[in-house]
Amino acid sequence: MNGVRRAKRWLGDHLVLGLGLLVLVYTFVPIAVVVLMSFNDSSRSRNVYKFQEFTLEHWLHPGDWAPGMADSVWLSVRIALFATLVATLLGTLAAFALVRHRFAGRSSANLIIFLPMASPEIVMGSSLLALFVSSGFGGQLGFWTILIAHIMFCLSFVIVTVKARLSGLDANLEQAAMDLYATEAQTFWRVTFPLVLPGIVGAALLSFSLSFDDFIITNLNAGQSVTFPMFVWGANQRGVPMEVNVIGTAMFLISVAIVLLVEITRRRQAKALAA
Amino acid sequence: MTSTAGIAPANPHEVKPQPPRGRKLTGYWLILPAALWLGLFFVIPFYSLVSASLYDPDGSVLTGYDMTWHVANFADAIGQYKAQILRSLAYAGTATLICLVLGYVLAYAIAFKAGRWKNLMLVLVIAPFFTSFLLRTLSWKLILADDGWVVGIAQALHVTNLLNLLGLTSTDDRLLATPFAVIAGLTYNFLPFMVLPLYASLEKVDIRLIEAASDLYASPIRGFFKVTFPLSLPGVVAGTLLTFIPAAGDYINAELLGNPNTRMVGNVIQSLFNTQLDYATAGALSVTLMAIIIAAVLVYVRTAGTEELV
Numbered sequence: 001m002n003g004v005r006r007a008k009r010w011l012g013d014h015l016v017l018g019l020g021l022l023v024l025v026y027t028f029v030p031i032a033v034v035v036l037m038s039f040n041d042s043s044r045s046r047n048v049y050k051f052q053e054f055t056l057e058h059w060l061h062p063g064d065w066a067p068g069m070a071d072s073v074w075l076s077v078r079i080a081l082f083a084t085l086v087a088t089l090l091g092t093l094a095a096f097a098l099v100r101h102r103f104a105g106r107s108s109a110n111l112i113i114f115l116p117m118a119s120p121e122i123v124m125g126s127s128l129l130a131l132f133v134s135s136g137f138g139g140q141l142g143f144w145t146i147l148i149a150h151i152m153f154c155l156s157f158v159i160v161t162v163k164a165r166l167s168g169l170d171a172n173l174e175q176a177a178m179d180l181y182a183t184e185a186q187t188f189w190r191v192t193f194p195l196v197l198p199g200i201v202g203a204a205l206l207s208f209s210l211s212f213d214d215f216i217i218t219n220l221n222a223g224q225s226v227t228f229p230m231f232v233w234g235a236n237q238r239g240v241p242m243e244v245n246v247i248g249t250a251m252f253l254i255s256v257a258i259v260l261l262v263e264i265t266r267r268r269q270a271k272a273l274a275a
Numbered sequence: 276m277t278s279t280a281g282i283a284p285a286n287p288h289e290v291k292p293q294p295p296r297g298r299k300l301t302g303y304w305l306i307l308p309a310a311l312w313l314g315l316f317f318v319i320p321f322y323s324l325v326s327a328s329l330y331d332p333d334g335s336v337l338t339g340y341d342m343t344w345h346v347a348n349f350a351d352a353i354g355q356y357k358a359q360i361l362r363s364l365a366y367a368g369t370a371t372l373i374c375l376v377l378g379y380v381l382a383y384a385i386a387f388k389a390g391r392w393k394n395l396m397l398v399l400v401i402a403p404f405f406t407s408f409l410l411r412t413l414s415w416k417l418i419l420a421d422d423g424w425v426v427g428i429a430q431a432l433h434v435t436n437l438l439n440l441l442g443l444t445s446t447d448d449r450l451l452a453t454p455f456a457v458i459a460g461l462t463y464n465f466l467p468f469m470v471l472p473l474y475a476s477l478e479k480v481d482i483r484l485i486e487a488a489s490d491l492y493a494s495p496i497r498g499f500f501k502v503t504f505p506l507s508l509p510g511v512v513a514g515t516l517l518t519f520i521p522a523a524g525d526y527i528n529a530e531l532l533g534n535p536n537t538r539m540v541g542n543v544i545q546s547l548f549n550t551q552l553d554y555a556t557a558g559a560l561s562v563t564l565m566a567i568i569i570a571a572v573l574v575y576v577r578t579a580g581t582e583e584l585v
Contacts, residue, residue: 012495013388020384023377024396027403027466030414034406037417050420094309101302109306116317118516120524120568122541126548126561127324128316133554134323152316155309213408215527216541220548232409236531240413248410255405259398 031252038245058246066241072231073247079143079227080211083150088204090151091158092196098159099166116156124153125217132221141223149221150214154207161206165199198266205258212251327558340554348559356543356560363539364567366454366529367522370461371469374518375511377462378469382510383503385470386477400470408464412531415460419450419532426450445536452534460528465521469514476510477503512579520568540564 041055062070094113098106116124128149132138137145173195177187215229222230232244327340328348334340353360385396403411419425426449429435438444443455450456480503488498504511526541540560547557 016380017384017388020381020388020396023381023466024399026377027400027463029418030411030463031403031406033414033417034410037414050417050422090309090312093305097302097305101305103302103306106302109310112310112313112318116313118520118572120520120541120564122524122526122544123324123561123565124317124320126544126557127320129548130323130327130554130558131316131320134327148316151312155312159309209405213404215409216525216545219545229407229409232407232413236409236413244410248406252402252406256402259402263394263398 034245034248034252037242038249040242040245042242058243062243062246065243066235068226069228069231069241069243069247072226072228075143075225076212076228079147079150080208082147083154083211084204084208086151087154087158087207088200091155091203091207092162092200094155095159095162095166099163113156113159116153117160121153121214121216122220125149125220128152128217129220141221142225145221145223146218146225146227149217150211153214153217154210157206157210158203161203162196162199165196165202169195194269198262198269201262205255205262209255324558325562327554328562330555330558332553332555334555345555348555349563352556352559353563355556356540359538359540359543360560360563360567362537363523363541363564364571366458366461366537366539367519367525369458370465370522371515371519373458373462374466374469375515378466378473378514378518379511382470382473382477385474386480387482397474400467400474404467409527409531412460412464412527415456415463415532416451419456419459421449421451451532452537454533454537456532457529457537457539460532461522461525464525464528465518468517468521472513472517473507473510476507476513480506508579512576516572516575520572523568524564 036051038058039054039056040051041053041057058065094109097103098109098113128145129141132141132145169192174187174191177191178184182190213229214227215233218227219230219233226234228247232240235241235244326342329342329344329346330340330348331343331345332348332351381400385393385400389396417423426435429438429450430448435444435448435450438450438453438455443458444450444453450459484502484506485498488502489495493501523539524541526539526545529537529539529542544557544560544564547553547560551557
């Protein structure tokens with residue numbers, strides 16, 4: 001009887017974990033395909049949705065990349081960098097205001113910050129386009145209008161991420177610093193800021209990848225500029241060059257490396273604090 | 276509108292403001308830049324969109340539009356694109372339900388069964404975010420290709436016949452360019468938005484309550500439905516909203532994985548704005564989509580009855 005119960009229990013424990021792992025594996029299948037296709041020699045056949053032959057060509061000779069792709073990647077990188085910089089700065093300040101200060105309009109501020117995350121991108125993108133057109137900037141769509149849009153949608157995610165980190169902080173640590181005669185500035189730079197930093201770094205990473213990856217809002221506000229997702233979209237109509245998969249794979253590897261690095265640093269810090 | 280406020284991932288109990296420190300005005304100065312940005316480029320654009328939806332449809336981008344309070348734009352847009360609007364809601368709703376089931380299993384496994392692998396699994400949930408959304412969606416084209424093994428297995432198991440009976444595929448020998456492919460793409464792309472809030476909610480569940488249920492002779496399944504699931508409701512509500520809303524406005528999956536008969540409202544808005552340059556109809560359609568979503572969210576949040584959210 002006991003054995004049956006134990007077996008049932010083992011099954012209960014491991015069945016859910018197994019199913020969960022299956023779901024996780026499923027989310028990686030398309031990424032495996034992207035990686036695989038970055039080694040695909042598609043020059044002999046027009047069917048770009050089929051693996052033909054292994055080649056390192058796309059990785060070794062970035063100079064032969066499809067025309068326009070390098071420019072689109074570079075544009076996306078620049079926009080993502082600027083958007084991340086501005087959104088992280090403004091968002092961090094706002095997060096501090098919302099968690100550490102009481103002021104009238106706090107709850108409406110929280111609502112307005114949440115709304116961009118809850119609006120369909122097509123509505124956000126089209127409303128910005130309507131603004132640009134009605135205020136006479138319809139002819140100047142390009143780098144600046146994309147950047148404005150990206151800062152707008154990254155901002156909410158930064159605020160929420162930093163806020164979560166900040167509200168999880170033990171206020172007693174700051175109190176203790178003050179009790180030990182640290183000035184407000186010293187307390188901030190020596191205690192608060194280092195503790196919030198992982199949250200800020202996380203927010204910046206999120207914002208970079210959101211910006212680099214956005215298609216729907218960008219496509220509406222880009223005019224003649226072509227970002228990397230727009231390049232992929234356009235290429236899809238002609239047959240996707242396999243080189244885009246090189247960029248996809250590289251993006252994945254770089255960001256996983258960064259996330260791991262952040263995680264390792266965080267663990268070291270935690271250990272150092274505990275010691 | 277206020278009811279959407281509470282589904283922010285942060286727990287409202289956690290953001291209890293600490294006692295005011297420093298000068299009273301500091302808070303305003305800190306939030307001012309972000310507030311200005313969101314005001315200028317998020318709130319005001321909505322006003323522009325609503326006014327664009329009331330433009331005289333006879334105008335054009337080149338000659339300019341006249342503001343004629345042409346409310347009939349809405350009736351025209353809805354009448355003309357009713358099929359696409361309903362299809363968007365049906366596809367997004369189906370994808371959200373599947374995401375809820377898959378996401379719940381994954382979030383539950385991470386929260387209760389993963390042990391020391393918890394952090395790693397969480398990183399893996401967001402990792403797909405870092406490869407381009409478009410590239411991942413294009414991958415599905417290859418995975419579901421007519422001569423691929425997924426189609427082969429589905430045919431062998433007669434799954435394609437079943438899907439055909441359900442009206443999800445039009446012929447029983449392929450998966451690509453069918454409603455099935457579009458819903459599968461939506462499910463795949465928005466799954467992480469479901470998993471993260473579910474996990475956040477499940478992780479807060481006090482394990483002792485589940486143990487208590489089992490001590491009181493509740494079977495694991497009964498314990499789950501009477502204790503765990505109700506306690507995870509805030510996550511369920513947040514997750515379904517964060518999945519349904521972007522899915523209803525998406526047009527990438529319908530464009531890349533579907534066919535002309537699977538076009539969603541996003542495809543229409545996009546092409547009206549970008550190709551046909553019919554800003555009046557596009558604006559009306561965009562406002563309609565937003566209005567439907569807000570109404571649906573209000574009803575849903577009320578019915579889900581998670582008081583602490585509203």
